[in-house]
Amino acid sequence: MGETTHPLFEGLRIERAAAPVAIVIFGASGDLTSRKLMPALHALMAGHQLSPSTAVVGVGRSELSEDHFRERMRKAVDEIGPVDERAWESLARGLRYVAGGYDHQATYRRLEEVLCDLDERVGTAGNRLYYLSTPPGVFATAVRRLGQHGLHRPAGGGQFARVVIEKPFGRDLDSAIELDRALHEVLDEDQIYRIDHYLGKETVQNVLALRFANIIFEPVWNRRYVDSVQITVAESGGVGHRAGFYEEAGALRDIVQNHLMQVLALMAMEPPASMSPKGIRDEKVKALEAVDILSPAKVATEVVRGQYRRGWLGGEEVQGYLEEPDVHPASHTETYVAMRLQVDNWRWSGVPFYLRTGKRLPRRVTEVALRFNQVPHLPFAPTQAAGLGPNALVLRIQPDEGITLRFGAKVPGQAFDVRSVSMDFSYGAAFPEEPPEAYERLLHDALVGDPTLFIRTDEVEQAWRIVQPLLDAWADDPAPPLPYPAGTWGPERADQLLADNGREWRRP
Ligand code: BG6
Numbered sequence: 001m002g003e004t005t006h007p008l009f010e011g012l013r014i015e016r017a018a019a020p021v022a023i024v025i026f027g028a029s030g031d032l033t034s035r036k037l038m039p040a041l042h043a044l045m046a047g048h049q050l051s052p053s054t055a056v057v058g059v060g061r062s063e064l065s066e067d068h069f070r071e072r073m074r075k076a077v078d079e080i081g082p083v084d085e086r087a088w089e090s091l092a093r094g095l096r097y098v099a100g101g102y103d104h105q106a107t108y109r110r111l112e113e114v115l116c117d118l119d120e121r122v123g124t125a126g127n128r129l130y131y132l133s134t135p136p137g138v139f140a141t142a143v144r145r146l147g148q149h150g151l152h153r154p155a156g157g158g159q160f161a162r163v164v165i166e167k168p169f170g171r172d173l174d175s176a177i178e179l180d181r182a183l184h185e186v187l188d189e190d191q192i193y194r195i196d197h198y199l200g201k202e203t204v205q206n207v208l209a210l211r212f213a214n215i216i217f218e219p220v221w222n223r224r225y226v227d228s229v230q231i232t233v234a235e236s237g238g239v240g241h242r243a244g245f246y247e248e249a250g251a252l253r254d255i256v257q258n259h260l261m262q263v264l265a266l267m268a269m270e271p272p273a274s275m276s277p278k279g280i281r282d283e284k285v286k287a288l289e290a291v292d293i294l295s296p297a298k299v300a301t302e303v304v305r306g307q308y309r310r311g312w313l314g315g316e317e318v319q320g321y322l323e324e325p326d327v328h329p330a331s332h333t334e335t336y337v338a339m340r341l342q343v344d345n346w347r348w349s350g351v352p353f354y355l356r357t358g359k360r361l362p363r364r365v366t367e368v369a370l371r372f373n374q375v376p377h378l379p380f381a382p383t384q385a386a387g388l389g390p391n392a393l394v395l396r397i398q399p400d401e402g403i404t405l406r407f408g409a410k411v412p413g414q415a416f417d418v419r420s421v422s423m424d425f426s427y428g429a430a431f432p433e434e435p436p437e438a439y440e441r442l443l444h445d446a447l448v449g450d451p452t453l454f455i456r457t458d459e460v461e462q463a464w465r466i467v468q469p470l471l472d473a474w475a476d477d478p479a480p481p482l483p484y485p486a487g488t489w490g491p492e493r494a495d496q497l498l499a500d501n502g503r504e505w506r507r508p
Helices: 031-046 066-080 085-093 105-121 136-148 173-186 202-212 243-268 277-289 296-302 438-448 457-475 492-499
Strands: 021-026 054-060 095-099 128-132 161-165 192-194 226-234 303-309 311-313 316-318 336-342 352-358 365-372 392-398 402-410 418-426 482-485
Touching: 021 031, 021 105, 031 054, 031 066, 031 085, 031 438, 054 066, 054 085, 054 105, 066 085, 066 095, 085 095, 095 105, 105 136, 128 136, 128 438, 136 161, 136 173, 161 438, 173 457, 192 457, 202 243, 202 392, 226 243, 243 277, 243 336, 243 352, 243 365, 243 457, 277 457, 296 303, 296 336, 296 457, 303 457, 303 492, 336 457, 336 492, 352 492
Parallel strands: 021 054, 021 128, 054 095, 128 161, 161 192, 226 352, 303 482
Antiparallel strands: 226 365, 303 336, 311 316, 336 352, 365 392, 392 402, 402 418
16 A cells, blocks of 8 residues: 555544644642653653643642742653753753643633743634543533633644543542533533543554454454453552541542543444544444443442452562551442443454453553463363363453464374464564653644544543442442452452353453
8 A cells, every 4th residue: 555544544543743833731739740741741842743832831739839830840851861951951941830720710810821922922823722630520510710811722823722531530420521511511522531541541542553463363352253252460569558548439430431441442433434523532432332332230240349358479478458558447449340241242242351450469560361262173182172261362462562373283202192272472572762751642642633532521421320239239239348468369259250151251
């Protein structure tokens, strides 16, 4: 096809510098700003993907001087290192801080002054990107106030004003619908960018490349060949300093409703006609709509929730969830969820999708594994095939990003024995270039106005519809989550979910 882009991939990646803009981060004194957003902006500036006329305004409740804020941001960039001094200088010139309550009118009056000043001095041209990285309870208020102060539209001559909203988007289906209604009172849907950083991960996007850029996988990507699908998002870390947030969220709201549902949608969706935002998001929604919503009775049999106890990880003893700082000593918050879902459509009918996530599991690993059916007839004696397991395709999303195919091969020697072997593709070995960090990719997409990798309103609601029965069942359940020792793969009951059908979880 020479230099032309395949029509399927047209418009997917826009390699261009963003327009002049003021990026306003609400929640600027928070952890995400230092850990992810500022380093991502620095990397984008260093890679010439931001306009030199870019300003960053932090808004936060902490009383910080602008100098202090600048120092903090420098430290954040230093920690990721190495720093490109020209890129930093360029960012530092337009770095400002506005201290104030998120519901105070004065905060927005001050913000307006700062933005006008930046349009004049830095040339941000009236364009705005608001990034809401505050506690979720603030999202609606902040947007309402932006609207009251006319900040939800580009200022004179500007092209765009967009709002990026961090997860979690609502606490349940009703609050998500309510939040959406509040946002739409002020914003149009095309101004709203609901972020899920999993979609910014290269290897999550690679699910699309693997499936739709190759002829050989799609024919077997269905119920005729696939026995079952496992999606794992395992973390070895505990709740750390985030108990304040986590006690309210739990693994279901923190990971299942968003990251796991997104990976499931990409895995299960039909091929889109094009990689346009609408093409992809329509198909993802259709896949989520096909997921069977669990009845209360089924929640009891198809879902397992757990909570980690004291245990051993990497040779160190770690404390249990209930002993973590700021966790209620009788907390029922789940740190582990495993579930079996059915995707009721022509492609997947009868194929179980096993999903699991947890903190304090033995390793940090995210992967998708397809286990294939057995051959219809094995022309070997059972002893010859003793070492043969089912064919499997494993997409390793992180770490050791890559793909493994497991298949049977003859063991060398006089006898005809077959055994499972692996064929491995490693991202790191195939591509020397460092992939951009998820937040870099997504911030840039929001700046250039590409919503493909952001979550549309119907998608977020459908994901809530799937997890809502679990929330309801657990709210009424006086029993605590099942305990599991830190450093293990979760409660034993989770193994039973698969053992019932003669399957088992992978031990990555
Ligand atoms: C976040 C969750 O969205 O994702 C965290 O709030 C979790 O609890 C994190 O640790 C995992 O992300 P990653 O990119 O490290 O897999």
